[in-house]
Amino acid sequence: MIDGLLMGFENLFQPIPLLILLAATLMGFFGGALPGISGTMLVIILLPISYGLDAIPAFILLTTIYASSVFSGLISAVLFRTPGTPEAVATVLDGYPMAQKGKPGQALGIGILSSVSGGTFGVLCLIFLTPLLASFALKFSSPEYFALAVLGLTVVVSLSGSDLIKGFIGVGLGLFIATIGMDPLTGTQRFTFDSLELVSGIDLIPVLIGLFAVSEVLRKSKEDHTIKQQMQKFKTKIFDSKIFNQIKGTIARSSVLGTLIGILPGVGATTAAMVSYSEATRWSKNKEEFGTGIPEGIAAPESANNAAAMGAMVPLLSLGIPGSATTAIILGAFVLHGLQPGPMLIKNSPDLVYTIFISLLFVNLLILVLSKPFIRVFSKIMKVPYYTLGPAIVIFCIIGTYAVRNSVFDIWVMLLFGLVGYYLDKMKFPLAAVILGLVLGPIAETEFRRGLQMSNGDLSIFVTRPISAVLLGLAVVAIALPLWSSYRKKKKAAA
Incomplete structure (x- = not known):
């Protein structure tokens, strides 16, 4: 681990990676602080650009934007009551x-x-937990990888909220899209309808950009994002010993809670912030003061959501299971770069993994250094209306999509999935579930068939191997628990 961390330092402290780290931090600041743009959308927009970079600078770019945007959402939340x-x-x-x-x-x-x-x-937990989980997962073979992919697909339970059916439909749509093109083992064409464009399959980038970025622009275009209040002059004081003594317990508790929640696949940093806020209220001796502007009410959600964002990277890098919607997109970026997140990633590409660790550690240092000057500049940006930002985002999406394969067909796919994503979002379908199906579907299919080849067609191989059986059991429990809970609630209501 020490050798890996030293390698990460060496890789990061080169001119281009350092420049990318700095630029990505500032981009994440803007994306998180401006209402209507989020870190997820920025990651989507820059995904095609990252495809043209080497793996290390590409993932410094994407993960840094993710981390810094989670922080900067608090700026507009505090100043304008509009969470970025x-x-x-x-x-x-x-x-x-x-x-x-x-x-x-x-x-x-x-x-x-x-x-x-x-x-x-959260980063320290990421550094220590990821290699431990990955070393355990090195015992995996095809049946275990299939079971792990199935467990990842059950993340849909968390992503779909109370409506499990919609989550299953979303995953099913993603699985179907993944089957279009050439069979991964035999080379047979599937669902191509004699179309040359479909022989190579539906590319991940236009689907990602359409579902998340274009659909979000369509949705946000109906809202007024112009901030009409004037930014008053003030000084930001980061450390005050009196206030720190008041909130240090809250920060410690919320950081631990946020990291644990972030590690759970599909739960995400938003849930971590809300749970930590409610726990801070429960632990407080002055519960009635929450909501009136007290330090603990800011410290709890902010320490939790940033810790959870880092925690969500743990299952992604060690097991190949995304911990949030944004890490699901980063999972897609790994696939685009020909890398498979999971136990073999840290073994085959330790330089990449440890460079990501070190860059995320330095992002937090840059937040401490750059946040105050950024807030001063931010006052100039807040007057930009969304009818200016929205079209600019769509143009970047079109350019980025075309640049990957020089394909006009991909642009039409992106626009189609933008409309699909817009209407799915209106019907409260979890868009991340579609991406999970699209990314994990080929893994599940390939490893399932290889597992059957290992056992000469005997399905029992998936339940007689201990690790595979445990993972499939967890997947069944993940589906069964919400169904049982819903049944009990209906029975109680009927009674």
């Missing part, structure tokens, strides 16, 4: 009231300190 990202929803509850009391600088300072503390704790 979903992860900052809980920060509004006490951040904005504190700003209304004439203490916006103090509220932002608490948020910055809590974010950096939570993010750093």
Whole structure:
């Protein structure tokens, strides 16, 4: 591990990776702080650009944007009661009231300190837990990989909320899209309808960009994102010993809780922030003060959501299971670069994995250094209306999609999935479930067939091997528990 970390330092401290780290941090700041743009959308837009880079700078770019955007959502949440990202929803509850009391600088300072503390704790857990899980997973063969892919597909339970049927439909759509093109083992054409464009399959990038970025632009275009309030002059004080003593327990508890929630596949940083806020309220002796602008009400969600964002990378890098919607997109980026996240990644590409670790550690340092000057510049940007930003995003999406394969067909696919994503989102379908089906489907299919080849067609190989049986059992439990809970609620309501 020490050798890997030293290798990561050496890879990061080169001119191009350092420049990408700095630029990605600032881009993440803007993406997270501007309502209507999120870290997820920025990752989607820059995915085609990353495809043209080497693996190390590409993943420095994507993971840094992810980490810094989770932090910067608090800025507009505190100043304008408009969360820049979903992860900052809980920060509004006490951040904005504190700003209304004439203490916006103090509220932002608490948020910055809590974010950096939570993010750093999450990265340390990422560094130590990922190799441990990966070393265990090196015992995997085809049956275990199939079971792991099935377990990853059951993340749909978390992503679909209370409506499990919609989650299954979303995964089914993704699985179907993954079958279009050439059979991975025999080379037979499937669902191509004699179309040359479909022989190579539906490319991941236009589907990702359409479902997430274009559909989001369509949805956001109906809202008014022009911030009409004027930014008042204030000073942001990051460290205040008196306030730190007041919130240090909250930061520690929320960082641990956020990391644990982030590691759970599909739960995400938004849930971590809300749970940590409610736990901070439960532990507090002054419960009635929450919501009025107290430091603990900012520290709890901000330390938790940044810790959870780092925790979500643990199952992605060690097992190949995304911990959130954004890490599902990063999983797609690994596939585009010809890499398979999971136990073999840290064995075959330790330089890449440890460089990601070190870059995420330094992102938190850059947040501490650059957040104050960024907030001053941010006041100039907030007056830009979304009818200017929206078309610019669509243009970048079209250029990025075309650049990957120089294919006009991919642009039409992107626009089609933009409309599909818009209407699926209106019907509350989890879009990330579609991506999970699209990315994990080929893995599940290939490993299932290879497992059958190993056993000469005997299906029992998937349940007689201990690790495979446990993983499939967990997948069954993940599906059965919400069904049982729903049944009990209906029975109780009927009674």
